[in-house]
Structures are given as C-alpha cells and as structure tokens.
Amino acid sequence: xxxxxxxxxxxxxxxxxxxxxxxxxxxxxxxxxxxxxxxxxxxxxxxxxxxxxxxxxxxxxxxxxxxxxxxxxxxxxxxxxxxxxxxxxxxxxxxxxxxxxxxxxxxxxxxxxxxxxxxxxxxxxxxxxxxxxxxxxxxxxxxxxxxxxxxxxxxxxxxxxxxxxxxxxxxxxxxxxxxxxxxxxxxxxxxxxxxxxxxxxxxxxxxxxxxxxxxxxxxxxxxxxxxxxxxxxxxxxxxxxxxxxxxxxxxxxxxxxxxxxxxxxxxxxxxxxxxxxxxxxxxxxxxxxxxxxxxxxxxxxxxxxxxxxxxxxxxxxxxxxxxxxxxxxxxxxxxxxxxxxxxxxxxxxxxxxxxxxxxxxxxxxxxxxxxxxxxxxxxxxxxxxxxxxxxxxxxxxxxxx
Numbered sequence: 001x002x003x004x005x006x007x008x009x010x011x012x013x014x015x016x017x018x019x020x021x022x023x024x025x026x027x028x029x030x031x032x033x034x035x036x037x038x039x040x041x042x043x044x045x046x047x048x049x050x051x052x053x054x055x056x057x058x059x060x061x062x063x064x065x066x067x068x069x070x071x072x073x074x075x076x077x078x079x080x081x082x083x084x085x086x087x088x089x090x091x092x093x094x095x096x097x098x099x100x101x102x103x104x105x106x107x108x109x110x111x112x113x114x115x116x117x118x119x120x121x122x123x124x125x126x127x128x129x130x131x132x133x134x135x136x137x138x139x140x141x142x143x144x145x146x147x148x149x150x151x152x153x154x155x156x157x158x159x160x161x162x163x164x165x166x167x168x169x170x171x172x173x174x175x176x177x178x179x180x181x182x183x184x185x186x187x188x189x190x191x192x193x194x195x196x197x198x199x200x201x202x203x204x205x206x207x208x209x210x211x212x213x214x215x216x217x218x219x220x221x222x223x224x225x226x227x228x229x230x231x232x233x234x235x236x237x238x239x240x241x242x243x244x245x246x247x248x249x250x251x252x253x254x255x256x257x258x259x260x261x262x263x264x265x266x267x268x269x270x271x272x273x274x275x276x277x278x279x280x281x282x283x284x285x286x287x288x289x290x291x292x293x294x295x296x297x298x299x300x301x302x303x304x305x306x307x308x309x310x311x312x313x314x315x316x317x318x319x320x321x322x323x324x325x326x327x328x329x330x331x332x333x334x335x336x337x338x339x340x341x342x343x344x345x346x347x348x349x350x351x352x353x354x355x356x357x358x359x360x361x362x363x364x365x366x367x368x369x370x371x372x373x374x375x376x377x378x379x380x381x382x383x384x385x386x387x388x389x390x391x392x393x394x395x396x397x398x399x400x401x
Contacts, residue, residue, distance in 0.1 A: 011056040016116045016127060018049025022109065022371055023131045027138045027175065031164040035171070037370045038164065045371065050105060053112040064114060067390045073332035074386055080318075080325040081107060084291040084368050087318055091290015099292035102370050106379060109371075113383035118390055121345050125186055128348065129197070132183040136200030138162070139176050139207035146210060160210040165372045170363040173213035175373035176204045177220055178380075181355045184227070185347040214265075215362035221247050223355045230341035230350050270308060270362065272299040277312035281320075288319035291368060306365050310378075313365030326367065329382065330357075336385035340392070345384050352381035 022045055029041035057064050068074045084103055093099045117124025142162050151158040159169040166172035183201050188194040208216055224247040276297045280289070289295060295316065297304040307313045315323040334353050340346030356377035364374040 011052050011059070012116055014048060014052045015056065015112050016123065018045065018052060019109075019112055019116055020127055020131050020134075021045070021048055023376065024134050024138070026165045026371055026373065027135060027162055029164045031167060035165050035167055035372075037372065041164070042370070045105070049112055050108045053108045053115060056115055057111055064111060064118075067118070067393070068114065068386060070393065071386060071389050073329055073336065073382070073389070076325055076329040076332060077110070077382065080322065080329060081368070083322050083325060084318055087288060087290040087322070088292060089290070090287055091293040091317075093290075093292040094294075096292070103291070103368050105370060106368055106375075109375065109379055110383045110386065113380075114387055114390065118387045119394075121343065121387065121391065124384070124387065125344055128182050129186055132179040132186075132204075133196060133200045135176060135179040136203040140203040142172075143203070143207050143210060159212045160207065169211040170213045170215065171373045173208050173211035173216040174359055174364055175376060176207045176211075177216045177359070178352060178355065178373070178376040180204045180208065180220065181223055181351040182348045185344065185351045187344050215359050219355045219358035222358045223351050226354045227351065230338065230347055232342050269299045269302070273297055273304065273308050274312065277307040277309065277316060280307075281312065281315045284316075284319060286319045286321065288315065288317050288322060291317055293317060308363050308365060310360040310365040310367060310374075314367055317367075333382050333385040336388050337381070340388040343388065346388055349381045349384045349388065352377065352384075356381065 025041050025044065026037065029044075030038040031041075081103060085100065088096055088099060113124070117127065142160060146160040160172070161167050161169050162172040162175075166175055180201060183197050183204075186197070188197060208220070225244045228241045228244055276299060280295060280297075294305065297307060307316060311323060311327075314326045318326075330353075333349065337346050337349035337353055341350060360374070360377060364372070364377065366372065366374050367378065
C-alpha cells in the first residue's frame, strides 16, 4: 500500500501524455475511411489513454465516481450515454462492437481529464498550453506548405486542410480555432510565455483564415464579443473589450461590403439540409434511428452522411429524448463555467462553450464518436466543467474523500 501513491502518479503521467497525444495526434496521424481516425492512432490511444484511465479508476476504488456522481452534469452525461447505448438495440449498425467502443472512448476521455487535472487545475492549464503551442506548430507547417504550393483558380480547391481526421477545411479550422480560444483565456506566466502564446495564436489564426471556414470565423467572432462578459480583472476587461470592438467593426464592414470569399459559396445548402433533417426527425421523433445508424441526406446532387448540425444530428439518431439530454448537459456546462469565471479553466470552459455553440450549428455534429475535432468542442469543455464543480465540492466538504 505504501507504493500506491507512486504508482498512481505514474499512471497519471501516462494519462497526461495520452490526453496530449489525443489532441495533437488527430492533426498529424493518418486517417481511415471517411476521415475516421486510423488504426495506428487508435492503438496508441488505447495504450496511452484508455487502458491507463481504466486501470487507475479501478485502483482508486470509487473515489473518482464519488467525486463525479453528485454533479447534475455528470448524471445527464451518464443518462445520455445509457440512452445512446440502449438505442443501438433498435438501430442498424454494421459493427455494433465498434460503435459501443466509440461511446466507451468518450467516457474514458472524460474520466481521464478528471484523473489528470481534476485535483490539480494547474496541470490541465499546462497541458492545454503545451498542446496549443504544438497545434500552432502544425498549423504553421501546414500554412507554409499551402502557401508555397501552386493553386488552381477555383476557390473551392484552394482552401487549406490538414492531414488525417482534419483533412477537410471545416474540421481543420474547428480544431485550430478551439486552440485559439483556450490560449486566449489562459493566463500568461511571464514575458517569454506571453510572446510564445501570442506567436502560437497568430499561427493558428493564419491557418483558420486560409481554411475560409465561415462558420469558424463566426464562432471566433462570437467568442471575442462575449469574452468581456466573463473577465474579472480590469486589464482583462479592457483588452477583451478592445478586441470585441475591433471584431464588431470588422463584422459590420463585412456585412456592409461583403467579400467574395463570404458570398461565392452561398449558404452551402444548409437550409435545404435542415429541412431534410427535420423530415428524418419527424419520421422517428421519440426513439430516433439509433446510435450508429447510417443515413443519407441528398441535396444539390450531394449525398451527405450527417446533418451538419449537432442538434438535428442528435435528434435524428437519439430522438427528442436524446436531444433533451444533450441540451440539458450543455446548459449545465455553461452554468459551471459562469460560476467559475474567476478561474482560468472556468474562462476556458465559457470560451469553448460559446465557440462550440456557434460552430456546431454548421458542421461536426458527431456527438458520441471516435476522436475528432468535435471532441475539443464538446467533450473538452464538458470535462473541464466537471473538474471545476468537483474541486468546489471538495473545498466545501473536505471529508468527501
């Protein structure tokens, strides 16, 4: 028993590496069919994250569970997971085992964040900073390769992408944009730290600009406009307000004199997709099609495999009950972030919540799926919110554990 804390510390170190690799690996590792995570990437996550989380959670003999179970957000999450798992009974999956594995991987990621940074928020802040910087290096490398390559005149063919699961412009922009959001909310730790974060921030913004992803641009603008609401220090409020004014002015200019890049692709069939999605929901309103069931939306001669909207996607697969569970969970994330807006991770949670609430209305609707940029928008802020609430409970009730 004397070696138990040392062993737990080693497990936590591996989990920290696994969390970092999950976020960085999706930018560089080869993908499988339809931009799904490749087998090698998945195997490394099993070794570095999923198995260590499972083993350490068992070693802690229920301590992790006792810290999370009282939280309404965690209960809503478990209810959503249980409903999604149950819905597989009436769904049609080619590989039910793989689908269940995806659900389990989401649960293990959420638990892994608690085991790594639940009691030590500084560790999570350091991890997010290091990952943000690494993502900026990848963004800069992709940008340099893109800018040096010859391009055709067709606008749709000159949007930058990444590799692996971010080999589409919108997914790549969403991942890099999320890193922008959390780097902007984390405190600096000296001049060198500030310069490095600013350089990373600019590299990420350059990449996002080159993707021409209007949904991510809108999400970042919304986040910039909302940031003054949760800043506590006077300097933070002034800087955030200045950025918000600049963004507001640029937005007004863009609306008054729209650039071709904003108009040439039109609405990208989003209204038509929404109508088709609502028809699918109306056909199976209460049970949905079932988690993992494939469906197709045909618009403009394109066959789409998802609804490009997280709300309609959840309702199509999980029915209105599943949608209600997801909305309840998401609302509790916002409340936790707001209650802890005086803490860096509270501000990160709020920033990602606003950013995701906008971006996920246009793409990346996969809720319970394998690791992809949507995890940074949905499950990362959710995990951070759980950590915030767990620490508050421990501070109020020292004997809880």
